[in-house]
Amino acid sequence: MRYIFINPVIDKMYMKEQLDKALLQKGYQRIEVKVDWHKLVKEKYNEMLKHTKLTIVDKRCPKAIETMTPYLDNKKLLIPSIDPILIHCGIELAGREELKGHEKIITTPCESLASYGNKMKLKDTEFISWKEFLKHLDPDREIQIKSLDESPIPPGYFENLEAKISSISGEENIENYFKMNLYEKDELVEMLYCHNGCHNGDGVLINEQK
Numbered sequence: 170m171r172y173i174f175i176n177p178v179i180d181k182m183y184m185k186e187q188l189d190k191a192l193l194q195k196g197y198q199r200i201e202v203k204v205d206w207h208k209l210v211k212e213k214y215n216e217m218l219k220h221t222k223l224t225i226v227d228k229r230c231p232k233a234i235e236t237m238t239p240y241l242d243n244k245k246l247l248i249p250s251i252d253p254i255l256i257h258c259g260i261e262l263a264g265r266e267e268l269k270g271h272e273k274i275i276t277t278p279c280e281s282l283a284s285y286g287n288k289m290k291l292k293d294t295e296f297i298s299w300k301e302f303l304k305h306l307d308p309d310r311e312i313q314i315k316s317l318d319e320s321p322i323p324p325g326y327f328e329n330l331e332a333k334i335s336s337i338s339g340e341e342n343i344e345n346y347f348k349m350n351l352y353e354k355d356e357l358v359e360m361l362y363c364h365n366g367c368h369n370g371d372g373v374l375i376n377e378q379k
Contacts (some may be wrong), residue, residue, distance in 0.1 A: 171272045173197040174262060175254055178278040178367045179299050181321035182314050190337050191312055195305070200268070206257040211326065213251050214357065218332050223247040224352045226360065229254060229326070230367075232281040233360035236340055240347035255296075263291035276302055278322070278367045320366030324359055332356040339364035 173192060192199060210229070217225055226248045228234055234248065252260070255356070259275045262268060273294045277283040286296030306312075324336040336359040337346050343360055345351075352358055361367065 171197050171274065172262075172268060172319060173274040173276065174200055174202070174258060175345045176202075176276050176278060176299070178321045180277055182317065183312060184315065187312055191306055197274070200262060200273070202258045202261050204257075204261055206261070210251060210254050210257060211330070214249070214327065215330050216334075217247075217249055217251075218330070218356055221247055224355050225249060225357045226352075227327070227358060230361050231280075231285045232279065232362035233343055235281070236343045236362060237347045237360065240344070245350075246352065253285065255282060255291045256289070259286050259291055259294055259296060260289075263294040269293070274302070279363075281362070317368075320363070320368040322361075322367035324361055324366055325357050327357055330357070336360060337365060338362070 189199060216224065221285075223244075224246050226234070226237065226246055228249055228251055231253070240260070255275065255277060259273075262273050262275070269292075271293060275286060275294060275296045276299045277286065277296050278299060280298045280301070283296040283298045283301075297356075303310075306324075324338050327334050327336075333354065333356045335346070335351070335355045337343050337356075338361040340362060342364075343362070346358070
């Protein structure tokens with residue numbers, strides 16, 4: 170049995186019945202996580218805000234971290250040891266007793282997050298970008314994508330926290346924010362490499378091709 174976890178970006182882009190049918194035809198059974206990692210990761214950031222005077226950098230998007238690293242000032246900025254939400258999901262699924270010994274695929278919105286996950290070498294678990302997985306699942310591109318007015322995962326993840334927060338998306342905007350030391354007025358900065366949020370199934374590659 171091959172199990173697959175579909176990340177939330179993809180879930181919001183496709184009709185569930187059509188996507189599930191295609192997965193079953195290729196021998197994949199969908200699985201879900203039991204823990205609300207979306208909520209718990211946010212709680213970890215909120216708790217960290219209480220214990221540091223440094224500006225906390227959102228670590229959910231590896232490509233965004235890569236973009237800001239050249240401007241990192243460890244005396245003013247803190248990159249937390251909090252894994253992205255999808256990585257927490259993968260860790261849970263890799264450790265679930267009923268899934269041990271079975272192949273588990275975790276789809277990611279981009280290759281950057283897939284690379285981050287695979288470096289952890291979780292047993293029987295592979296992270297793969299949706300764009301890459303789609304070559305196998307739907308080579309003729311027959312599965313229809315919903316017409317979306319906005320990104321499936323837009324900025325605003327931290328908006329209900331009581332802190333001074335900036336939300337930055339897009340490579341150039343991230344670079345300018347850190348080059349100009351604009352973070353000095355903030356307690357937490359949300360970062361998404363893809364402009365206006367995760368989108369299009371592999372936003373990193375799409376942005377790089379523009």
